[in-house]
Amino acid sequence: MxxxxxxxxxxxxxxxxxxxxxxxxxxxxxxxxxxxxxxxxxxxLAIPWLLLSLYFTRIRSTNVSRRNHALKQLGITITDNLRLVGFFHPYCNAGGGGERVLWTAIALFQRNEPDVVPVVYSGDIDATKEEILAKVKARFDIALDPTKIILVFLRHRKLVEDSTWPFFTLLGQSIGSMFLAWEAMNKLIPDLYIDTMGYAFTFHVVTWVANIPSGAYVHYPTISTDMLRRVQSRQRGHTNSNAISSSYILSSAKLMYYRFFMYYYSSSLRSAVFLMVNSSWTKNHVDSVLSHSDPFIDFLHFFVPPLLILRYLTSQNKSPVASSRIVYPPCDTREMAKFPLTNREKVIVSVAQFRPEKEHATQLYALHELVTRHPVYRVQGKEVKLAMIGGSRNEEDASRVANLRSLAKELELEDRVEFLVNAPYADMLLQLSRASIGMNTMVDEHFGINVVEYMAAGVIPVVHASAGPLNDIVVPFNGMPTGYHAKTSKEFAEVLHTALSLTSEEDSAIRERARTWAAKRFSEGEFEKGWDGSGWKRWL
The missing domain is CATH 1.10.287 (Helix Hairpins)
Known part of the structure; x- marks a missing residue:
């Protein structure tokens, strides 16, 4: 005080x-x-603040019994060297690339850190611990010891879902994540907290309630300077609807909202003690956020006491992180590297969760353009098919799948498109072993672990010309191409045709280069080296 x-x-x-x-x-x-x-x-405010301080102290003091109870349930002997590392991942059962990072990191802990017990804070209350770990094995082929991992189930995950916040979504989800972190710390406080889903505002709650260090593996910045520029220039996009971009007043109001949000998001990231990121694109954006300043909002703090209090409460870390470290996500290249490179079928695969930013509709339009411009792909025996493989997390995702089915029918592609929703890992491997091309149409895909899987499996990648797939993954190897880039559905159609028209020698060469590059740069071994070098250990 x-x-x-x-x-x-x-x-x-x-x-x-x-x-x-x-x-x-x-x-x-x-x-x-x-x-x-x-x-x-x-x-x-002195009395409420004093009461809160006493409340937080009580949570910490009673955590010892909760911690010992959780460890005894697992049959773990409690020693002075034993440490708990908490992973905040409310959607740990989703089966996407972010979940592969989570479970690969936990498998690394179980192999190499006998004195560390991972704690996963999950919102998947409709599944048991055994069911979740079984899905991890089926989806990623990662076997985990259930007696060396604690799952803490959070009952209020809806607070971080898009549907809960139709307006001011970023702010609402951030506030919801703080409440979820408060629930997590009430149930079990670890010795180190790691956010693996992008909820940076939870760092403040962890600091206030638990008084432990926080770090993160960042897949995608919650807000970026690009988003501010798009609103300022009134550019329509996924995060900027036509109703707002067409109005000067609404655009100005949203820009101010984004400026405030960016200011406090920057403060949140700086409160971490280490930050890992998944690509050079994400690093550039995260480092830009870390160094972000806004003199106007700084000035407002001196005139609006609530903002002054907020600034004080969100700047308590004595060892703020200055920059992020790239740790590329892991890909199990060993099994996929066994697939033959020849005799591939004219099948295009798409491996991505059915989320709106994945732009699945673009793939359908691209396929429609391909078969319209090049009728040869309609001829029996030469027809091209598309297999859409992805996880569906909730009702919104299921609705998107239904809409995609309707679009495929509207474009007269229903016989050429197959939907494999929540398919097991073995089914995905089967599709990758026979496919010719792998497609990714997301704009500014932060990394794109599915693209690495395409390359490791010997599938020619055709990806959006932006972010991770452009700058980190589908790059020349020994001066030669490892895949193709495009932006519009028409461009995708043309590069798909190019990839399907390669001679047998060109076809084998590009597949071999792509596989070699993926195995060299994005293996689980490289991920483990990066994770160990991130500096997390010294905070235990």
């Missing part, structure tokens, strides 16, 4: 010093009354 009042006095003095030069006598009087009211209000 003393620090809070010192900060307040400093802010008041700064505000008064600035006001002398820009306000007249009457405005000065109004400001003085405002400051008096604000200070009086802050004094009245």
């Amino acid at each position: 003393i620090l809070l009042y010192v900060t307040l006095l400093y802010a008041v003095s700064r505000a008064l010093a600035l006001s002398v030069t820009i306000l007249d006598h009457n405005q000065m009087l109004i400001l003085a009354l405002f400051v008096y009211a604000a200070v009086s209000g802050l004094v009245s």
Whole structure:
């Protein structure tokens, strides 16, 4: 509280010093009354803050019994060296690339860190621990020891779902994630907290409640300078609807909302003690957020006491992270590398969760363009088919799958498109072993672990010309191409035709190059080296 009042006095003095030069006598009087009211209000916050501090202390003191109970249930002997590392991943049962990172990291802990017990905070209350680990084995072929992992189930995951926040979605989900982190810390406090889903605002809750260090593996920044620029230039996009981009007033209001959000998101990321990112694109954006400043919002803090309090509460970390470290996601290239490179069928595969940003509709339009422009692919024996493989997390995803089926029918492609929803790992491997091409149409795909899987399996990647697939994955190897890039459905159709028209020598060569590059750069071994070098150990 003393620090809070010192900060307040400093802010008041700064505000008064600035006001002398820009306000007249009457405005000065109004400001003085405002400051008096604000200070009086802050004094009245002393008792609630004291009660909160006592509440947080109680949670920490009672955590010992909860911790010992969880360990005894697993049959683990409690020693002084034993440490718990918590992974905040409310959708741990989703079966996507982010989940592969989570479970590969936990498998690494189980193999190499005998004194560390992983704790996964999951919102999958409709599944048991055994069912979740069985799906991990089926989807990723990762075998985990259930006696060396704790699953803590969170009952309020709906608070971080898009559907819960139709307006101010970023803010709503961030507030929801803070409540979810509060629920997590109430149930079990680890020795180190790692967010693996992109909920940076939870760091503050973990600091307040648990007083432990926080780190993260960032797949995608919650907000970026690109998003601010798109709103400022009134560019329509996935995160900027036509209703807002066409209105100057709404665009200006949204820009201010984004500026405030970026300011506090930057503060949240800086409160981490280490940050891993999955690609050079993500690193550039995260490092940009870490160094972000907004003089206007800084100035507002000296006139709006609630903002001053918020700033104080979100800047408590004494060892803030300065930059992020690239740790490429793991890909199990060993099994896929056994697939033959020849005698592939004219099958295009798409491996991606049925989320809106994955742009699955673009794939259907591209296939329609391909068979329209090149009728040879309609001829029996030469027809091209598309296999869409992906996880469906909830009702919204299921609805998207239904819409895609309707679109395929509308484009007269229903006989050429197969949907494999929540398919087991073995089925995905079967599709990759026979397919010729793998397609990824997401704009600014932060990394694209599915693209690495295409290449490891000897499937020619055809990807969107942006972010991870462009800059990190589908890049020349020994000066020669490892795949193709496109942006529009028409461009995708043309590069699909190019890939399908290669001579047998060109076809084998590009598949071999892609596989060699994937195995060399994106193996589980490379991921483990990066994870171990991230600096997480010294915070235990």
